[in-house]
Amino acid sequence: MTEIKITPETYEDMNKEFEEEDIPFRIVIPTQEEIDKWQSQPAPPYQTPPAVDMVAEMWEDYNAKKKLEDNAKKKLEDNQK
Numbered sequence: 001m002t003e004i005k006i007t008p009e010t011y012e013d014m015n016k017e018f019e020e021e022d023i024p025f026r027i028v029i030p031t032q033e034e035i036d037k038w039q040s041q042p043a044p045p046y047q048t049p050p051a052v053d054m055v056a057e058m059w060e061d062y063n064a065k066k067k068l069e070d071n072a073k074k075k076l077e078d079n080q081k
Helices: 008-020 032-040 054-080
Strands: none
Touching: none
8 A cells, every 4th residue: 555645735735625616624734743743643443343244133033023923823813713
């Protein structure tokens, strides 16, 4: 991966683009020292959330409801006999 060098000029260019495109947003332009300090900080730890198969969960719910309905229907039929 190629690392892009971020400088105060990068922020100035972004602000110019915002003005040209009439976007009501401006960025405070940091010094090179502030940029370097920010880039030298370690990335915060990221923990991948556990994988969840939502389709399988939906089928489990559906099958459980279907089973309850079938059991209720069977009881009703048995009571009518």
